[in-house]
Amino acid sequence: MHKIITRLLILAVVLYQLLLTGCSITPTAPSQDTSLEQRLEELYRLAKNSDATESEIYRIEAADLLSQQQRYSEAATILEGLTLANLPNRSRATYAIVTAELALSRFDGKAALSALNQHNELILQLDQDTQLRSSKLRARSFDLLERYLDSARERIHIAPLLNPEERAANETALWASLIKVPTAQLQEAANQSRISDEQGWLALALVAQANRDNLDKQLTALQRWQLRWPLHPAAANLPKELALLSQIITERPSNIVLMLPLQGRNALAGQAIRDGFLASYYAALNAGDKLPAVRIIDTTNIADFNQAYDDVAQQGADFIIGPLEKSHVQTLQSRRSLAIPTLALNYGLDNSNTEQLYQFGLSAEDEARQAAQKAWLSGYKTSLVLTPGSSWGQRIATAFNDEWQKLGGTVLENAFFDEETSYSKAIETLFDINSSKQRAKRVQAVIARNIEFTARRRQDVDFIFIAATPKQARQIKPTLAFHFAGNIPVYATSHIYAGGTSTLLDSDLDGITFTETPWMLGNHNDPVKRAVDSAWPATAERLGRLYALGVDAYQLYPRIQLLSGIGNNQLSGATGLLTLDKSGRVVRTLQWAEIMNGRIQALE
Numbered sequence: 001m002h003k004i005i006t007r008l009l010i011l012a013v014v015l016y017q018l019l020l021t022g023c024s025i026t027p028t029a030p031s032q033d034t035s036l037e038q039r040l041e042e043l044y045r046l047a048k049n050s051d052a053t054e055s056e057i058y059r060i061e062a063a064d065l066l067s068q069q070q071r072y073s074e075a076a077t078i079l080e081g082l083t084l085a086n087l088p089n090r091s092r093a094t095y096a097i098v099t100a101e102l103a104l105s106r107f108d109g110k111a112a113l114s115a116l117n118q119h120n121e122l123i124l125q126l127d128q129d130t131q132l133r134s135s136k137l138r139a140r141s142f143d144l145l146e147r148y149l150d151s152a153r154e155r156i157h158i159a160p161l162l163n164p165e166e167r168a169a170n171e172t173a174l175w176a177s178l179i180k181v182p183t184a185q186l187q188e189a190a191n192q193s194r195i196s197d198e199q200g201w202l203a204l205a206l207v208a209q210a211n212r213d214n215l216d217k218q219l220t221a222l223q224r225w226q227l228r229w230p231l232h233p234a235a236a237n238l239p240k241e242l243a244l245l246s247q248i249i250t251e252r253p254s255n256i257v258l259m260l261p262l263q264g265r266n267a268l269a270g271q272a273i274r275d276g277f278l279a280s281y282y283a284a285l286n287a288g289d290k291l292p293a294v295r296i297i298d299t300t301n302i303a304d305f306n307q308a309y310d311d312v313a314q315q316g317a318d319f320i321i322g323p324l325e326k327s328h329v330q331t332l333q334s335r336r337s338l339a340i341p342t343l344a345l346n347y348g349l350d351n352s353n354t355e356q357l358y359q360f361g362l363s364a365e366d367e368a369r370q371a372a373q374k375a376w377l378s379g380y381k382t383s384l385v386l387t388p389g390s391s392w393g394q395r396i397a398t399a400f401n402d403e404w405q406k407l408g409g410t411v412l413e414n415a416f417f418d419e420e421t422s423y424s425k426a427i428e429t430l431f432d433i434n435s436s437k438q439r440a441k442r443v444q445a446v447i448a449r450n451i452e453f454t455a456r457r458r459q460d461v462d463f464i465f466i467a468a469t470p471k472q473a474r475q476i477k478p479t480l481a482f483h484f485a486g487n488i489p490v491y492a493t494s495h496i497y498a499g500g501t502s503t504l505l506d507s508d509l510d511g512i513t514f515t516e517t518p519w520m521l522g523n524h525n526d527p528v529k530r531a532v533d534s535a536w537p538a539t540a541e542r543l544g545r546l547y548a549l550g551v552d553a554y555q556l557y558p559r560i561q562l563l564s565g566i567g568n569n570q571l572s573g574a575t576g577l578l579t580l581d582k583s584g585r586v587v588r589t590l591q592w593a594e595i596m597n598g599r600i601q602a603l604e
Contacts, residue, residue, distance in 0.1 A: 276550025
């Protein structure tokens with residue numbers, strides 16, 4: 001009964017829509033103040049009492065209205081079983097648009113784009129509003145597929161057709177896509193473009209990406225752009241990160257203190273972060289940049305961090321980078337606010353909201369969530385999860401599971417390994433191989449003789465997500481192959497890769513897709529990376545991500561307030577694409593890599 005009522009409510013929109021669209025069918029229109037449910041009931045009646053073709057037209061229009069109300073599951077139900085063969089062009093185009101909206105509600109950009117492309121010629125024959133709606137869906141689909149330049153171009157194309165309010169929102173989304181495009185791709189597109197508005201946007205994006213470590217040069221480049229493009233749509237409404245560039249330069253900190261552990265068990269991490277920061281600092285010095293004064297304090301033996309922090313704040317510092325130790329970060333979180341902006345290089349408690357405290361680190365949980373997103377965009381629906389049984393491994397598993405289930409995926413099984421649980425046993429648990437063995441034993445008992453038997457794994461798995469150290473991962477991948485799971489896609493965090501120290505050992509990681517920092521995949525001609533590789537050859541690879549953390553700390557110190565004040569603003573850093581959430585936590589979006597023949601390679 002409930003389903004019948006739901007369908008009755010679902011199938012109700014078309015009458016009103018048909019009158020607007022001018023379809024050949026002209027049922028009596030409901031009054032303007034008719035409620036949505038009443039209109040749906042009327043459409044249900046019309047669909048029920050019409051022939052097959054007219055009924056499908058009503059159903060599509062009903063689904064259209066439901067989709068616009070974000071009642072996606074109801075819209076999907078009403079579209080089931082349609083044939084489309086004899087429908088008018090408008091109905092088929094509307095079907096494509098609604099299908100795309102339903103796909104995007106599931107974060108399925110590929111399906112959305114396929115639906116729009118299949119009926120694009122019909123959509124182009126319809127009115128401007130319908131075409132705009134389709135273009136906006138295409139832009140969103142491109143974003144989901146990480147085709148950011150295509151998304152930006154779609155929005156550039158429709159911009160002149162929008163009203164002022166829509167245009168502002170479109171430009172915000174356009175810019176958010178454009179700044180994710182790699183510099184080399186931007187430059188190539190700028191060289192080939194013959195469309196004036198597009199050329200201006202591409203040139204502005206290059207201004208934003210160039211000289212990120214030199215705000216003064218970036219401001220000079222922006223001023224040149226403004227002289228070159230005075231009538232460009234962005235000239236009157238610059239992206240906020242560029243509009244505030246002059247203010248950022250004026251207000252940037254001039255006295256910075258680094259508070260890091262330089263001795264004891266955290267010494268290697270503290271020293272690498274310090275050296276990455278200083279490598280950026282001296283590169284800027286050589287380029288003639290205006291630099292802050294920098295003081296470094298070793299936090300190893302500080303007994304009262306609260307007092308030490310207050311002393312630094314009272315001695316003239318206007319920005320603090322650190323601490324690194326989680327306990328010290330939690331000490332700062334116990335305060336309601338801090339005296340000066342502070343960029344902690346670790347994450348404390350999740351529920352803290354201390355004013356002027358920003359948290360930045362190499363969060364494994366961020367990587368797990370990104371792996372879930374990548375797998376979903378690849379079309380996978382079911383997963384297995386394999387992590388260490390430590391608190392670290394369990395946190396990563398929880399982050400992945402929560403994100404995967406939020407997207408709509410299903411976690412079939414979690415398994416943990418440690419010193420007591422071998423990889424083989426954990427993988428047997430994941431793939432339910434023990435059930436196969438038990439079935440064979442029962443058969444043997446029934447026929448009273450031994451039989452030749454090969455264990456079978458479960459067949460409902462799309463991919464497996466793992467978190468492991470390089471040593472662990474090098475054993476896990478061959479063990480998967482041993483259990484007839486070598487062909488299942490494997491996603492992982494960056495922790496599986498220690499740097500290019502041994503291609504022979506890393507060949508056991510071949511085929512694993514994993515998150516990685518731009519620094520580890522990056523341009524070896526970059527002066528800062530070249531300086532780190534030259535000065536610390538013994539640790540440049542092994543501690544590369546920590547050096548990158550120091551490099552990004554240098555990039556963040558003058559921009560952290562900007563990231564805080566502008567929603568969706570991003571900074572392209574050595575550790576990833578950096579954004580700031582509402583609680584002051586820096587979130588990294590990493591690149592993707594794969595091991596092939598024991599060597600790391602970036603994935604497009």
